[in-house]
Amino acid sequence: xxxxxxxxxxxxAQRPRELRKVLFSCFLGSTVEYYDLLLYYAAAALILGKIxxxxxxxxxxxxxxxxTLTLGYLGRPIGGVFFGHFGDKYGRKKVLxxxxxxxxxxxxxxxxxxxxxxxxIWAPVTLIFLRVVxxxxxxxxxxxxxxxxxxxxxxxxxxxxxxxSSAGAPAGTMVATGVLGACALMPTPQFESWGxxxxxxxxxxxxxxxxxxxxxxxxSPLFLMERERQEKSKTEVKxxxxxxxxxxxxxxxxxxxxxxxxxxxxxxxAIGLSYAHSLNISVSTILSIQSVSALSSMIAQLVSGSLxxxxxxxKVMGFGLIxxxxxxxxxxxxxxxxxxxxxxxxxxxxYIFVLSPLNGPAPGYLAQLFQTGSRYTGSSLGFQxxxxxxxxxxxxxxxxxxxxxxxxxxxxxxxxxxxxxxxFICFVVSSRPGVTEAVxxxxxxxxxxxxxxxxxxxxxxxxxxxxxxxxxxxxxxxxST
Numbered sequence: 087x088x089x090x091x092x093x094x095x096x097x098x099a100q101r102p103r104e105l106r107k108v109l110f111s112c113f114l115g116s117t118v119e120y121y122d123l124l125l126y127y128a129a130a131a132l133i134l135g136k137i138x139x140x141x142x143x144x145x146x147x148x149x150x151x152x153x154t155l156t157l158g159y160l161g162r163p164i165g166g167v168f169f170g171h172f173g174d175k176y177g178r179k180k181v182l183x184x185x186x187x188x189x190x191x192x193x194x195x196x197x198x199x200x201x202x203x204x205x206x207i208w209a210p211v212t213l214i215f216l217r218v219v220x221x222x223x224x225x226x227x228x229x230x231x232x233x234x235x236x237x238x239x240x241x242x243x244x245x246x247x248x249x250x251s252s253a254g255a256p257a258g259t260m261v262a263t264g265v266l267g268a269c270a271l272m273p274t275p276q277f278e279s280w281g282x283x284x285x286x287x288x289x290x291x292x293x294x295x296x297x298x299x300x301x302x303x304x305x306s307p308l309f310l311m312e313r314e315r316q317e318k319s320k321t322e323v324k325x326x327x328x329x330x331x332x333x334x335x336x337x338x339x340x341x342x343x344x345x346x347x348x349x350x351x352x353x354x355x356a357i358g359l360s361y362a363h364s365l366n367i368s369v370s371t372i373l374s375i376q377s378v379s380a381l382s383s384m385i386a387q388l389v390s391g392s393l394x395x396x397x398x399x400x401k402v403m404g405f406g407l408i409x410x411x412x413x414x415x416x417x418x419x420x421x422x423x424x425x426x427x428x429x430x431x432x433x434x435x436x437y438i439f440v441l442s443p444l445n446g447p448a449p450g451y452l453a454q455l456f457q458t459g460s461r462y463t464g465s466s467l468g469f470q471x472x473x474x475x476x477x478x479x480x481x482x483x484x485x486x487x488x489x490x491x492x493x494x495x496x497x498x499x500x501x502x503x504x505x506x507x508x509x510f511i512c513f514v515v516s517s518r519p520g521v522t523e524a525v526x527x528x529x530x531x532x533x534x535x536x537x538x539x540x541x542x543x544x545x546x547x548x549x550x551x552x553x554x555x556x557x558x559x560x561x562x563x564x565x566s567t
Contacts, residue, residue, distance in 0.1 A: 104304060108238045109250045111299045112231040115186050116254025117261065118292045119227045122193040122220060124355060125262035125285050128376075130155055131360045132270075132369055133282050138202060138210045145489050148360065152481045154214050155356070158221035159478020166470035167327055169226020170463030174326040178237075178462060179305050182230045186300060188223035190293035192216045197286030229466030232449030237306040237458075245399055245450030249391025252445040256380035256387065256437070259355075263380065267373030312458040326463035336455040339516035340468040341475070343407075344452075346509020347444040348476025349502050350410040354436045356481045357488060357498060358421055365424045375430050383437035383445075390446030399447035400517050406443030407513060411506035413440060415499035422495060451517060 126134075134154070135147030142150060165185075173181040196216050202209040232251040239247030265285040272281040330337055355376075362372050394402045413435060420432035449465075456464030484501070488494035 105238055105247075107299070108303050109235055109247060111296075111303045112235040112251040113254045113257070114296050114299050115182060115227060115231045116251045117258040118186060118190055118254075118289070118296045119224055119231075120255040120258030121262045121292060122189055122258070122289060123224065124259040125193065125266060125289075126158070126196070126217065126220070127155065127355050128263055128266055128359060128373065129282060129285075131356055132266075132363060132372075133278065134213070137278065137282070138213055140202065149482065149485060149489065150210075152356070152485045154210075154217050156478045156482045157214055158217035159474045161218045161221035162225035162470035162473050162478070163467060165222035165225020166229060166466030167225075167463060168222075170229060170466040171326055173226065173230050173233075173462035173466075174309075174460055177305050178230050178234050178309055179300070179303060181226055181462075182234065183297065183300055185223045185227040185230065186296050187293060189220055189227060190289045190296070192220040192223065193289040194287055194293070196220075197283040197289075225470045226466055228449075228469055229452075229462055233453060233462055233465060234303070234306055236449060236453045237308040242395055244453075245394040245447050246388070246391040248449035248453065249387055249394075249446040251449055252391070253384050253387040255445060256383035256442075259380035260377045260384070263373040263376045267370045267377065270369040270373065308458050316459065326460040327467075329460040330456070330464045330467065336516055337464060337468050337471075339512040340452060340455055341471040343509045343513035343516060344448065344469055344472025345476035346506045346512075347403075347407060347410060347441075347448075348473055349480045349505050350414070350436070350440055350444070352477050352480045352484065353414060353417065353498070353502050354433065354441070357484050358417070358433070360485065361418065361488065361495075362421050362429060365422070367424065367426070367429070371426060372429075375426070375433050378430065379433040379437040382434060383442045386438045386442035387446035390443045391450070394447040394450060399451050400514070402443045402447050403451060403513060403517075404510065406440050407506055407510040410436075410440040410444070411503040411510070414502040414506070415496070418495045418499050451513075455516065 130151040131148070135142075135144070135149075135151035139147040139150040169181050169185055193216075196213065199209055199212050199216070205212075228251065231254075232248045235250050236244050236248040262285065265288060266282070269281045269284050270277055324332070359372055359376070363369065390402050417432045417436055420428045423429075448469075452465040452468055453461060455468070484498050487497050487501070
């Protein structure tokens, strides 16, 4: 049975007002995560190599900065397993508070690192350490935030609700590139001396806002139902990671699928930025283009999530995977023109029609592959392994190919396209209806049982995510009525 304290925690979370608060919390947490991530992406491509690896040639310094990106991503799967374990055992909310605070603090401290002229080799060492901490904590953020939205939402709006965690990504991109772009308008000596630090220090402010919202939301009802089931069960409850690895098929397939479309993100957010900068496009222009594209993507991701609830996420994500493979080469050719309008068109197409149909429904796709008792671990590990490959290893590999080969654009585009098609095959196999139906049925059963147990109003299938207060005050009849 639920304790009185647990009931007090959960009942409000089933009402539209509380659901809106949960969605905003997930959106804001994801915004902070991707502000930190994209800020580092952009800074690594444009300035960090010159600051922390000044003893190297420009090409070598750029590769060294990209290598720090890879090291951070290596910590993500470890963080996914670590935080996923505690999220599955002790609750999503507590873990998400820790991940947000740790991740934001690491980013803010990057802005406080003295230059190598003052502390020598300890400057790049500290940068690498903080990047690893950033990646480790981010490993548990995305999966937990997506699940909080997904597990609170009514059946017919689950993918749309989970897409709020993904929509925070372009919002974070927009803020990060906008702030960094504004600082880049400074005279070059001032920007390279201290101006680049301002966007990193702003992360401390975002932490405060994110924690204020996150501490006010309630725990997932599906998690509490699962914990009660485990407490009543006479069989030994396996560790979440052991349960995932016992049947690794979904984890392997989802990792490859996610890695492929995250490579599209790498192509635009790292390789595309660096390529445009090498063509003497100003930093502020590049970042402004990315900010405009990110704003359009924020809306497009929510539309993609809503569309997925109507026609199925398989069609929406499949479209994005195929188009991404076909558009990789034209994307690089448009940037190669050096024309600002062509570059803007390239980024708008990539963000709206490739990345948004993939990122928006992705949380819903992952959530349906794993049972509630191991969903945090499975979702986080699958996404972070894919991230490590598609956004961690890919930047250094693709950047090396751009610098070291005579026809880098063709080679890079071909590799991205082939990998994207491989990801499409894995996605189709892993998302077959027979694979996900059992999990979906179990979630529906748990929410109905929770509603009957507490005579509380779990949002019905027809309820709007942003329902009226009348809906909020109308209890759903219990099973005994």
